[in-house]
Amino acid sequence: MYWRILTVLILVCGPLFLSLHRISSAGISTMANQGIHSVAYVTAPSEEVAKKLAKGIVSGKFAACVNIIPKVTSIYEWKGEISEDAEVLMMIKTRTSRVEELIEFIRKNHPYELPEVISLPIQKGNPPYLEWISEIVPENKD
Numbered sequence: 001m002y003w004r005i006l007t008v009l010i011l012v013c014g015p016l017f018l019s020l021h022r023i024s025s026a027g028i029s030t031m032a033n034q035g036i037h038s039v040a041y042v043t044a045p046s047e048e049v050a051k052k053l054a055k056g057i058v059s060g061k062f063a064a065c066v067n068i069i070p071k072v073t074s075i076y077e078w079k080g081e082i083s084e085d086a087e088v089l090m091m092i093k094t095r096t097s098r099v100e101e102l103i104e105f106i107r108k109n110h111p112y113e114l115p116e117v118i119s120l121p122i123q124k125g126n127p128p129y130l131e132w133i134s135e136i137v138p139e140n141k142d
Contacts, residue, residue, distance in 0.1 A: 035121040037133050038099050040092040042106055043074060043116045050088045053109060062102040063094035064136035093133055096121055097140035 040063075044050040047070060054066035069089040076083055094102055099119045106117050122130070 034123050035096055037122040037125070037130050038094055038096040038119045039122055040090075040094065040099060040102060040117055040119040042090040042092060042110070042118075043072065043087045044090060045085070045087060045111060047088050049111060050090050053106065054090060054092075056109060057092060057102065057105060060105060061137055062098055062105055063092045064133040065093045067091040093122075095133065095137045095139065098137055101140065 042053070044053060047068060050066075050068045054068060057063045057066055067090070069091065072087045072089045074083075074085050074087050092102065096119075102119075103117050106115050
């Protein structure tokens, strides 16, 4: 009798457990890839400056892609005064392991005294696109 019950449970519940295992395994795999890539935001005073920086970033393999978004208005406090400037925004896609090098490149090549560089990990994205970033941007050697 015990074997019959066990056989029925295996036949009925086995496919369900297998499906749950596949779903949880896929979730673990996806979670393991979270944070491998980052997006960094950098403002620049003009499209010309942004293009020059972007070409250096991409050719130096600090990032796979830089989007330049024109006509950003920035309002901020600087040296005790409220300022308003027209800027462009650079949206930079890279590996998280390369963000420190990206920051150093920006600090050395940006015309601002204090350039904005803000990086956020990419938690989810189109897997082929994220794989492309990994192909273009080599892993940090450190």
